[in-house]
Amino acid sequence: xxxxTGPKTKIARKFGEAIFGDDKNxxxxxxxxxxxxxxxxxxxKSEYATQLEEKQKAKYSYGxxxxxxxxxxxxxxxxxxxxxxxxxxxxxxxxxxxxxRMGIANSRSAARQLVSHRHxxxxxxxxxxxxxxxxxxxxxxxxxxxxSLVAIESALASNSxxxxxxxxxxxxxxxxxLKAPERLQIPxxxxxxxxxxxxxx
Numbered sequence: 001x002x003x004x005t006g007p008k009t010k011i012a013r014k015f016g017e018a019i020f021g022d023d024k025n026x027x028x029x030x031x032x033x034x035x036x037x038x039x040x041x042x043x044x045k046s047e048y049a050t051q052l053e054e055k056q057k058a059k060y061s062y063g064x065x066x067x068x069x070x071x072x073x074x075x076x077x078x079x080x081x082x083x084x085x086x087x088x089x090x091x092x093x094x095x096x097x098x099x100x101r102m103g104i105a106n107s108r109s110a111a112r113q114l115v116s117h118r119h120x121x122x123x124x125x126x127x128x129x130x131x132x133x134x135x136x137x138x139x140x141x142x143x144x145x146x147x148s149l150v151a152i153e154s155a156l157a158s159n160s161x162x163x164x165x166x167x168x169x170x171x172x173x174x175x176x177x178l179k180a181p182e183r184l185q186i187p188x189x190x191x192x193x194x195x196x197x198x199x200x201x
Contacts (some may be wrong), residue, residue, distance in 0.1 A: 051198035058190050062091045063108050068131065073199050082183075084192030089180040095122065096130035098140055102168050102175045103159025104152055119146040134177040141174030 045053075059069050076086040091097060096112040099120055105111035112130040114120055120127060121141050122134070134140070142152055156170065164185055168175035183192075 048198070051194045054191050054194040055198055058088075058091070058188075058192075058195060061108075061188055061190065062094070062097060063112060064091070064094075064131075070199075073195070077199075084196045085183045087195065088183065088186050088188070088190065088192055090133065092186055093134050093177070093180050094130065095120070095127065095132040095134060095140070098134055098166065098177055101161070101163055102140065102166060103156050103161065104142060104173075106155045106158070110151070110155070114146075114152070119143050119149065119152070136177065136179050138177045139174055140177060141172065147173050 055069070058064075059066065064072070072090045073083075073087055076083050076090060079086045092101075096108055096115050099105055099111035099114060100108045104120070105114055115130045115132075116128055118126050118128045119142060121143050122132070123139050124141075126143060142149075146152065152173075156173075163181070165178050165181040166175055167178060
């Protein structure tokens, strides 16, 4: 499936925040790209433009394409609870995102590559579907043959994040997806209500 492979700093500058993680180039020029990026822009964004920008930010942050994102929204809409919160929970429950959150990879795109290249197991079985939706109690681990990979070892060594909804055993290089996170436990700066309003039009 096609993925965005263009310049990430340009996208981050468009949204005004480093949505792909630490970025030295973004820190140097944290204003919109383009000829007039550093100048004050005239005019106010329309309601639609603001809602669309928030949806695009969520899609780029999690590396999800439009059709997949739209299907996730429909699933969230059919579920009991707050639609926007459930949408983010579905994004967070993706295998590539959990691999990233556990610190096995430094970014979601790197996590997606690890999953696609069969370096990750779920409940003891090799799984190469990045969009696979994890459920409560699923055990995510690094495949035995892949435990000595330099990329994985360096990612784990530099990871300092701890999430209440995940556990991690560094010796076994495996962790458990305890449950879908609550909204307050999701660190992404996304205004999900704007996405709900956009799709509800």
